[in-house]
Amino acid sequence: MGKLVFEILCWQLVIAWSVCVAENATKPGKFHVEHPTLLNLGFEWPIEGDANRNSAVTVRYRKVGESDWREALPLMRIGGEHVFRRNEHLDYTVPDGFAGSILNLQPGTEYECSFDLSDPDGILGDSQKTVRVKTRTEPQPYKGGRTLHVYPPDFNGPRIEPSFTGILQAYYGAGLGDWSTVWERKIQPGDNILVHAGLYRPERLNYVDPLMAPFDGSMSLTLKGTAERPITIKAAGDGEVIFDGAGNHRLLDVMASHYHIFEGLTFRNTDVAIFAGQKEVLGAVGLAVKNCRFENVGFGVWTENAGSRDFYIADNLFLGRDDRFRLIGWGGRQRFPGAPSWPEPLYGSHLLTSYYAVKVYGPGHVIAHNAVAYFHDAIAISTYGTPEKDPELRASSIDIYNNDIHLMNDDFLETDGGVHNIRVFGNRGLNAAGGGYSAQPVFGGPAYFYRNLLYNVPRGVAFKFSAKAAGLFVAHNTLISENMISDPATNMHFRNNLFLGRDASGRGILKVAHATDSYSSDYNGYRPNPQVRDQYRLVAPGRGKRIYEPKEEEWQSFATLKDLAAGTGLEQHSIEIDYDIFEKISPPDATREHAVYHAMDMNFALKPTSKAVDAGVVIPTINDGFQGKGPDLGALESGQPPPQYGPRWLTWQPFYR
Numbered sequence: 001m002g003k004l005v006f007e008i009l010c011w012q013l014v015i016a017w018s019v020c021v022a023e024n025a026t027k028p029g030k031f032h033v034e035h036p037t038l039l040n041l042g043f044e045w046p047i048e049g050d051a052n053r054n055s056a057v058t059v060r061y062r063k064v065g066e067s068d069w070r071e072a073l074p075l076m077r078i079g080g081e082h083v084f085r086r087n088e089h090l091d092y093t094v095p096d097g098f099a100g101s102i103l104n105l106q107p108g109t110e111y112e113c114s115f116d117l118s119d120p121d122g123i124l125g126d127s128q129k130t131v132r133v134k135t136r137t138e139p140q141p142y143k144g145g146r147t148l149h150v151y152p153p154d155f156n157g158p159r160i161e162p163s164f165t166g167i168l169q170a171y172y173g174a175g176l177g178d179w180s181t182v183w184e185r186k187i188q189p190g191d192n193i194l195v196h197a198g199l200y201r202p203e204r205l206n207y208v209d210p211l212m213a214p215f216d217g218s219m220s221l222t223l224k225g226t227a228e229r230p231i232t233i234k235a236a237g238d239g240e241v242i243f244d245g246a247g248n249h250r251l252l253d254v255m256a257s258h259y260h261i262f263e264g265l266t267f268r269n270t271d272v273a274i275f276a277g278q279k280e281v282l283g284a285v286g287l288a289v290k291n292c293r294f295e296n297v298g299f300g301v302w303t304e305n306a307g308s309r310d311f312y313i314a315d316n317l318f319l320g321r322d323d324r325f326r327l328i329g330w331g332g333r334q335r336f337p338g339a340p341s342w343p344e345p346l347y348g349s350h351l352l353t354s355y356y357a358v359k360v361y362g363p364g365h366v367i368a369h370n371a372v373a374y375f376h377d378a379i380a381i382s383t384y385g386t387p388e389k390d391p392e393l394r395a396s397s398i399d400i401y402n403n404d405i406h407l408m409n410d411d412f413l414e415t416d417g418g419v420h421n422i423r424v425f426g427n428r429g430l431n432a433a434g435g436g437y438s439a440q441p442v443f444g445g446p447a448y449f450y451r452n453l454l455y456n457v458p459r460g461v462a463f464k465f466s467a468k469a470a471g472l473f474v475a476h477n478t479l480i481s482e483n484m485i486s487d488p489a490t491n492m493h494f495r496n497n498l499f500l501g502r503d504a505s506g507r508g509i510l511k512v513a514h515a516t517d518s519y520s521s522d523y524n525g526y527r528p529n530p531q532v533r534d535q536y537r538l539v540a541p542g543r544g545k546r547i548y549e550p551k552e553e554e555w556q557s558f559a560t561l562k563d564l565a566a567g568t569g570l571e572q573h574s575i576e577i578d579y580d581i582f583e584k585i586s587p588p589d590a591t592r593e594h595a596v597y598h599a600m601d602m603n604f605a606l607k608p609t610s611k612a613v614d615a616g617v618v619i620p621t622i623n624d625g626f627q628g629k630g631p632d633l634g635a636l637e638s639g640q641p642p643p644q645y646g647p648r649w650l651t652w653q654p655f656y657r
Contacts, residue, residue: 023051024121029097031115031129034397034421035310035364038107038136042397042421045075045115045129046097053077053518055119057098064110064132071620073473075100075115078444081470081490081516082548085441092386094444094470099420101397101448103621108137136366139261139288139312141232145190149236152198153210166200166211167193167233168219176208190229195265197239201246217248218275225259227286235264245270255305259286271298277305279384283362288312291649295319300357304382306393308362313370315647317654320354320374322409326594327458329433330376330409356380361417363391365398371646371654373406378429380414380438387419387443396420403427404646406655407596410434411464412454415447420471422447426635428645430455430655431596435464436481445471445491450622451635451643453604455480456588456597460507462499465489468515468548475622478604478634480587482507482529488515488539488548494524496616496623498634500579501529502587508532510564513539513555515548521570523617525577525633526561533557536564573617577633581610599645600653606638613638 027048034042045057057075062068079096102113110132117127148170149160164170170193173185187193202213213219225231235241243265245251251270254260255277267273273294277283283305293316294300300318303311322328330352357372361382372378379400387394395418405412405427412429415422416438425448429436436454439447449472454462460482465472470490477497482504485492492514501509509528512521519540528535534557539550547554558564565571579585584603589595606612616623616631623631627639636642646654 023049024054025124026050026055026117026119026121027124028117028126031131032391033131033133034391036133036135037364037366037397037399038138039103039105039401040397040399040421040423041102041105041111041113041133041135042099043075043101043113043115044097044099044391044396044420045117046095047079048096049124050096050119050121052121054121055117057100058116058118059100059102060114061102061111064112069114072102073100073620073622076446076471076473076491078471078491081444081468083441083443083468083470085467088385090385090467092443099444099471100446101421101423103423103448104624105135107135110134136310138314139230139259139286141192141234141261142190142229145192145229146188147192147194148187150193150195152196152200155196155198167195168212171221171223174212176210176212180212180214186223187231189225189231189259192232192234194234194236195241196236197241199242199244201244202248204246204248216250217245218250218253220253221260222256224257225286227259230259230261230286230288232261232263233265234261237264240266242266242268244268245273250275254284254287255282255303257284257287260284261288261290262292263288263290264292266293266295267297268295272302273297273299274301276301276311277303277308277361279304279306279382281305283308284311286310289316290314291647292316294357296321298352298354299359302356302359304359304361304384306362306384306388308360310364311360312366313358314366314368315649316370317647317650318357318370318372318375320357322354322374322376322407324374324407325596327407327431327433327456327596328409328594352376360398361395363394363396363398367400367403369402369644369646369648371404371650373655376409377411377414378405378408379403381417381422383440384417394419395422399423401426402643402645404599405429406599407431408433411438412436414438414440415442416440417443418447419443420445424448424452425450426452426643428453428599430599432457433459435459435461436479437462438464439469439472439489440464441467441469442471446473447471448473448475449477450475452477453635454478455602456595457481458590458593460484460502460504465492475619476616476631476633476635478636480585483510483512485512488513488550490515491518493519494521495619496523496631496633498525498577498612500527500577500587502590504529504590506532508535508537510535511537513547513550514541516546517541517543522573523615523633524571524574525612525615526574527578528576533559535559536561538564538568540568540570575611575615577610577612581606581612583607598655604634605636605642606632606634608638
């Protein structure tokens with residue numbers, strides 16, 4: 001009997017050991033290559049097991065044809081993070097896996113990418129993946145297509161044939177009145193519409209409007225180009241081309257279109273200039289909007305549809321309708337002690353005059369080198385909600401970079417609703433009443449925020465990470481603001497950033513809440529606010545702990561950076577700095593919440609002798625090519641030329657005093 005009991009116990013131990021091994025060993029799933037962009041590549045690798053979360057994926061890459069491999073950032077381990085917001089019944093748990101990007105590549109180049117999965121507890125399957133992926137190039141008109149010439153209704157000079165009055169006639173070949181819906185001469189893939197100088201303002205209530213506008217005044221463009229043969233609608237180059245909505249709601253509706261290019265055009269006097277997708281209805285594919293000007297619009301380019309993909313929105317100027325002289329905020333002007341008595345706003349406390357310059361959903365979008373001012377928010381991913389299960393329908397592999405943003409009623413950039421491989425880099429934002437760079441939430445990540453500038457966010461919310469956002473990598477940003485993250489987020493990692501307090505009364509420089517034990521922060525620079533006892537406040541759960549709704553007693557407070565490092569193990573190589581590290585930056589006036597500042601008055605470059613120079617840590621693909629003994633802290637590397645913010649064709653300052 002004793003022998004039988006012993007054998008049973010042995011078998012139970014064997015079974016328990018086998019279960020433990022199965023739980024901790026990693027079983028890789030189907031490797032997924034996301035939509036490439038011009039500069040970056042994104043990847044996802046779902047897994048099962050790894051209950052103790054000690055697996056890892058290292059990444060190497062090289063151009064096809066080269067022999068030497070280069071190191072990239074490892075993929076981020078994701079899974080188990082709880083993303084929720086009760087008001088909207090949002091409740092999502094991030095699936096187990098890895099995700100990440102190879103950053104700062106060259107357009108139109110094929111790369112060989114190698115991924116090595118390791119786990120001390122074993123791998124149940126193929127531990128190595130190698131793929132070839134080619135980055136995209138900027139969309140260009142097809143050179144072999146027909147050229148159709150469009151003129152405004154009042155044009156009386158000689159025409160180049162074939163010629164048309166208004167773009168609808170060239171696009172569909174339709175007629176006036178009821179005949180505007182008879183499409184017998186539709187444009188073909190690869191065709192180019194050259195629009196000649198003049199004013200194109202539909203008379204939507206005119207039954208025989210020369211521009212053939214329908215009753216609602218919205219011109220719907222629904223045809224299909226291809227990636228190789230896009231349909232192009234472009235300014236002819238003989239003067240400004242103005243599409244004026246005359247106060248209508250939507251000017252162009254392209255949500256059924258594939259591969260259209262709009263270039264060199266001016267859009268004005270409309271609520272929505274280019275509508276490109278409605279949630280759960282239809283979206284556009286391959287939309288490109290380049291070198292255009294948007295003025296007096298409520299919305300520039302807008303899609304909410306998960307089927308929208310591979311947009312290229314670049315080198316445009318977006319000017320909204322909001323106040324150009326005061327920082328107001330979307331809830332109306334915020335009173336503060338000693339403030340002058342401003343007149344009441346011309347609109348109610350929650351009414352919008354201009355909403356977003358650009359808002360997208362779906363994979364593969366590029367939003368770059370735009371200048372944006374006087375909107376509620378500048379550039380955003382649709383908040384959307386629970387991500388689609390199909391990776392081809394999620395907000396992943398999206399690049400937002402080198403945009404110049406001035407005077408927002410709420411935020412500069414919102415990654416809200418993003419899932420994997422959201423890249424926000426090289427942007428400059430001045431004056432935001434709500435927050436700076438937002439993840440409200442991100443569903444697993446990573447979302448990369450690096451080399452961004454921020455100035456004058458009176459609320460001190462440099463990063464609006466809320467709704468329990470998950471998977472945030474923050475590096476090399478220069479932020480003239482406190483870092484206030486009160487809603488616990490997961491998987492947050494900070495490196496090589498500069499946070500400089502604005503002399504805000506009673507507010508420390510740092511308040512950050514981590515929801516789980518997966519976090520890190522080091523090699524940052526902090527400028528504390530004067531006369532504040534609790535400069536650094538932190539929620540940092542121990543091993544295996546989770547704190548999604550912290551109580552007051554769970555916040556740790558520290559008077560100095562040295563105290564924070566000693567008490568938490570974080571920020572071991574971080575330093576305290578001051579405004580004298582910059583060539584020309586001073587703190588905004590914390591008593592003037594409505595003040596507006598201008599980039600032309602500032603120089604964010606580091607002085608060569610400042611203590612922030614060479615004080616960073618090496619981060620592959622983000623700070624390759626640094627000068628000196630190590631990377632500098634902040635967005636700008638000393639001795640290197642500054643980035644080009646905003647449209648590359650713009651030779652004058654669009655946001656002036």
